[in-house]
Amino acid sequence: DAGVIQSPRHEVTEMGQEVTLRCKPISGHNSLFWYRQTMMRGLELLIYFNNNVPIDDSGMPEDRFSAKMPNASFSTLKIQPSEPRDSAVYFCASSLGQGQINQPQHFGDGTRLSIL
Amino acid sequence: AQSVTQPDIHITVSEGASLELRCNYSYGATPYLFWYVQSPGQGLQLLLKYFSGDTLVQGIKGFEAEFKRSQSSFNLRKPSVHWSDAAEYFCAVGPYGGSQGNLIFGKGTKLSVKP
Numbered sequence: 040d041a042g043v044i045q046s047p048r049h050e051v052t053e054m055g056q057e058v059t060l061r062c063k064p065i066s067g068h069n070s071l072f073w074y075r076q077t078m079m080r081g082l083e084l085l086i087y088f089n090n091n092v093p094i095d096d097s098g099m100p101e102d103r104f105s106a107k108m109p110n111a112s113f114s115t116l117k118i119q120p121s122e123p124r125d126s127a128v129y130f131c132a133s134s135l136g137q138g139q140i141n142q143p144q145h146f147g148d149g150t151r152l153s154i155l
Numbered sequence: 156a157q158s159v160t161q162p163d164i165h166i167t168v169s170e171g172a173s174l175e176l177r178c179n180y181s182y183g184a185t186p187y188l189f190w191y192v193q194s195p196g197q198g199l200q201l202l203l204k205y206f207s208g209d210t211l212v213q214g215i216k217g218f219e220a221e222f223k224r225s226q227s228s229f230n231l232r233k234p235s236v237h238w239s240d241a242a243e244y245f246c247a248v249g250p251y252g253g254s255q256g257n258l259i260f261g262k263g264t265k266l267s268v269k270p
Contacts, residue, residue: 043198070255070256082245084256087254087256094256132198138254138255139253139255140250140254140257142255143189143201143204144201145201146200148196149197149198
């Protein structure tokens with residue numbers, strides 16, 4: 040079975056550029072989560088979707104960040120304009136059902152983002 | 156405040172030795188508890204979870220964890236560590252009846268294995 044697929048695996052870009060991270064959840068999973076991982080702050084939930092609808096975006100750092108889920112098999116996380124402090128590993132995860140606590144998340148391998 | 160604490164940032168054990176990784180939580184309601192493992196360059200993989208019932212739960216890769224309500228702990232154990240267990244381990248807690256979106260992750264414990 041294919042797991043959660045994220046692209047690109049690595050992204051290096053200059054400050055001010057737009058960055059788009061992509062995620063394909065596991066087929067049949069109705070919930071999708073975006074995380075950011077840094078050494079300083081650990082793993083932070085940015086936003087999650089149920090049935091393509093954003094449920095909680097309180098973790099999105101600021102207006103420069105936006106996320107969409109146009110259909111059940113695709114989501115994007117966009118940063119515009121990017122800043123060096125956005126450098127991190129970004130993970131996408133998906134789970135069955137409506138994201139209930141008893142449905143564990145399955146993580147992708149992440150996108151390592153470096154903003155110069 | 157709800158929180159998860161993994162007191163050990165980095166642990167080194169010899170291959171074949173036993174392992175215990177600590178996790179303490181502060182949670183007002185009945186918790187759901189998880190352990191995840193992250194190998195270098197990869198995402199988190201679920202090792203085991205505890206919802207209710209037997210307080211000793213078995214997971215994949217020979218890991219187990221014990222829920223101790225009186226100590227607010229959910230420590231991860233393995234009787235004999237293999238070199239391939241070198242990774243970072245994350246404990247997470249969430250609310251009974253709640254959402255995965257409410258999950259709180261610890262800061263992680265990095266495990267190194269000596270030959």
